[in-house]
Amino acid sequence: MKQRSTLPPTEELKTKSLRIVPPSGLGVWLTGLTAAAMSFLAVFAMALALTAGLVAQNWSSELQGRATIRILPSNENSAQQLDMLLQILAQTPGILKAQPLDSATQTALLAPWLGDDIPFDALPLPQLLDVTYAGERYDFEGLRLRLAAELPDAIIDDHMQFRGPILAAAQQLRWLGYGALGLILSVTAMMVVLAANAALAANGTVIKVLQLVGATDRYIVRAFVRRFALRAFLGACFGCLCAVLALHYMPKVAENSAFLRAFGFVQGQWIWPVALPFFVAGIAYIATRWAGYRKLKELI
Amino acid sequence: MIAFEQVAYSYGGTATLSDVTVQIASGSFHFLTGPSGSGKSTFLKLCYADLVPSLGRVSVFDQDTHALIRDDLPQMRRRIGVVHQECQFIEHLSVIDNVILPLTVAGRAALPKDVTDLLNWVGLSSVVGMTPAALSGGERQRVALARAVITSPEIILADEPTGNVDWEMSLRLLTLLVELNKMGKTIVVATHDLNLIRTVKAQVAARVLRIKDGRVLLAGADL
Numbered sequence A: 001m002k003q004r005s006t007l008p009p010t011e012e013l014k015t016k017s018l019r020i021v022p023p024s025g026l027g028v029w030l031t032g033l034t035a036a037a038m039s040f041l042a043v044f045a046m047a048l049a050l051t052a053g054l055v056a057q058n059w060s061s062e063l064q065g066r067a068t069i070r071i072l073p074s075n076e077n078s079a080q081q082l083d084m085l086l087q088i089l090a091q092t093p094g095i096l097k098a099q100p101l102d103s104a105t106q107t108a109l110l111a112p113w114l115g116d117d118i119p120f121d122a123l124p125l126p127q128l129l130d131v132t133y134a135g136e137r138y139d140f141e142g143l144r145l146r147l148a149a150e151l152p153d154a155i156i157d158d159h160m161q162f163r164g165p166i167l168a169a170a171q172q173l174r175w176l177g178y179g180a181l182g183l184i185l186s187v188t189a190m191m192v193v194l195a196a197n198a199a200l201a202a203n204g205t206v207i208k209v210l211q212l213v214g215a216t217d218r219y220i221v222r223a224f225v226r227r228f229a230l231r232a233f234l235g236a237c238f239g240c241l242c243a244v245l246a247l248h249y250m251p252k253v254a255e256n257s258a259f260l261r262a263f264g265f266v267q268g269q270w271i272w273p274v275a276l277p278f279f280v281a282g283i284a285y286i287a288t289r290w291a292g293y294r295k296l297k298e299l300i
Numbered sequence B: 001m002i003a004f005e006q007v008a009y010s011y012g013g014t015a016t017l018s019d020v021t022v023q024i025a026s027g028s029f030h031f032l033t034g035p036s037g038s039g040k041s042t043f044l045k046l047c048y049a050d051l052v053p054s055l056g057r058v059s060v061f062d063q064d065t066h067a068l069i070r071d072d073l074p075q076m077r078r079r080i081g082v083v084h085q086e087c088q089f090i091e092h093l094s095v096i097d098n099v100i101l102p103l104t105v106a107g108r109a110a111l112p113k114d115v116t117d118l119l120n121w122v123g124l125s126s127v128v129g130m131t132p133a134a135l136s137g138g139e140r141q142r143v144a145l146a147r148a149v150i151t152s153p154e155i156i157l158a159d160e161p162t163g164n165v166d167w168e169m170s171l172r173l174l175t176l177l178v179e180l181n182k183m184g185k186t187i188v189v190a191t192h193d194l195n196l197i198r199t200v201k202a203q204v205a206a207r208v209l210r211i212k213d214g215r216v217l218l219a220g221a222d223l
Ligand SMILES: Nc1ncnc2c1ncn2[C@@H]1O[C@H](COP(=O)(O)OP(=O)(O)OP(=O)(O)O)[C@@H](O)[C@H]1O
Pocket: B011, B016, B034, B035, B036, B037, B038, B039, B040, B041, B042, B043, B085
């Protein structure tokens, strides 16, 4: 206990609404801890949602408008088959470009799997065509049927079979992330309401004294709100920082998974983890205010 | 300034106060006396609208305390200084912060000179930095009185302000109230101490209200 024999200077006698709520209350600590833990989780939920969104977008834009046609090796004259295919494609509306891959490119594609020293020329390899189409005007099913009828050795693949389910999964993952984020923030609000209620109940004497010396509800609530919002903000800052560090130092074994490598935030997305503490403080502000006015109405 | 009209108050069981009609004029000095448990504190709580009457009407500053809306109450309380019998403080704040609390909540700054003078008068200048928990009962009462008068309110209600202090200090505290009364403040002091009442009556025209069996009577000059 500090003993003061002389009076403090004028500045010290000014409004100190912040200190009217004891700084060491359980509710205040709980709020800080909750905000920290929840922000930590929220950053991961956010990263999940944003990464899933980004991956889905990349995949669909990368593969959008592209198809591959394979001419399976057969007894037919492959050059003739290729000519015929190109003719069919020329007649198909919506096809922008059809580019047969030359043997060097094909070899390069296969080399990682088969090795360099394989005599590719001797192998019965399919001829590959890279097709670019304009989405709206192109009738995949029609082309597929026509090829089946006229050139059964040519098989078209627009990557849909492979892309569809993964895209759906990525979308779902993204909504899952947003859902988790929503839940986390709601739970934060509820915890703050509970903690604020507990603090208001525990500080019954403080509130009574304040009311008797003429403090308005607004003044009393503001004192609580400030303390809680500030604690929530500090807690959230700490939680976000930990989460961002954890993301940064995520194990490098994830290197060969495209998704795990992308997991985190890119450029503009950093605004979200940075904004989170402010958002959490806002939630605490609203939650405490609401709880405060409710409790004060209850008291009288 | 304060008017009771056929006021009754009950905490649930039998009436603590019944059929009380009293006028407390502006600038008057009243003592409130009566046995323990007779309802002195209840009377004062009705005056500062901590309680509202079960029956009848209490008006303060010509406002019916029943009809006060939530936002009016703080405004009214700022015009009344109260020394509560329990002397409740905000225990984690220092004595000085507790004393200036009524100014703080009203958004007013304290003039250090006034605060110093006041604390010197009640003999508290050596304990300003302590927290209320470290004070003796008498010191707490003096802090409560200092807090009640710091805003120089129009009405000062003191519930047993001298219960735990020695005779010298009692006189000193009452002198403060008498001085404030001379400045035009309305004072009501609840006390058991008849000696104190007699001494003060010699200095100022004070009326004595006696609570007996739930009724408030004006005591005669005999006392
Ligand atoms: N909150 C309460 N609930 C129920 N009964 C109460 C309450 N406060 C006071 N009472 C009762 O009302 C009566 C008057 O109490 P009050 O505190 O006004 O007396 P008092 O004259 O101030 O007594 P004292 O001189 O001991 O301070 C008492 O019988 C008491 O038991």
